[in-house]
Structures are given as C-alpha cells and as structure tokens.
Amino acid sequence: MRRYGITPAECRVLMLLTQGRSPYDTANALGCSEPTVRTHMQRLFAKTGTHGQPDLMRLAMSALAPASG
Numbered sequence: 001m002r003r004y005g006i007t008p009a010e011c012r013v014l015m016l017l018t019q020g021r022s023p024y025d026t027a028n029a030l031g032c033s034e035p036t037v038r039t040h041m042q043r044l045f046a047k048t049g050t051h052g053q054p055d056l057m058r059l060a061m062s063a064l065a066p067a068s069g
Contacts, residue, residue: 004047013040017053018060 001011016026023041027034041053050056 006044006047010040010044010047013037014044014056014060017041018057018064 006014012030013026016029017023021029023037024034027037030037041056044056045051048056048059050059
C-alpha cells in the first residue's frame with residue numbers, strides 16, 4: 001500500500017473488492033455511497049496505473065500472493 005500511496009479508505013475498498021464484492025456491496029459494507037466507492041476506485045486506478053477493475057484486481061492479487069521460495 002505504501003508503494004502506491006494508497007490511503008486507508010482506498011485500502012478498505014480494495015480489500016473488499018478483492019473478496020469479490022461489487023462496488024454496491026462494498027459501499028453497503030463500509031456504510032458509504034456507491035459513488036464514493038467509485039471515486040476511491042478511480043483514485044486507485046490512477047495511483048496504480050491500472051485501467052479498470054479486472055486490472056486492479058490482478059495487481060492486488062499478485063501483491064497479496066505469498067512469495068514462493
């Protein structure tokens with residue numbers, strides 16, 4: 001998260017999205033509006049250089065994957 005300068009709120013959104021939740025479900029879980037979640041998603045795309053939710057999910061999952069060794 002530090003690598004990309006992701007805020008705690010953006011991190012919460014990202015973690016719920018990586019669990020397979022939709023932006024609507026993520027908003028409900030966080031007690032905010034869907035447009036707020038979509039704003040966080042747009043900022044995540046900009047910070048990570050990703051282009052859409054599938055691309056962001058791939059990046060997040062690869063970052064969360066255990067290191068092989």
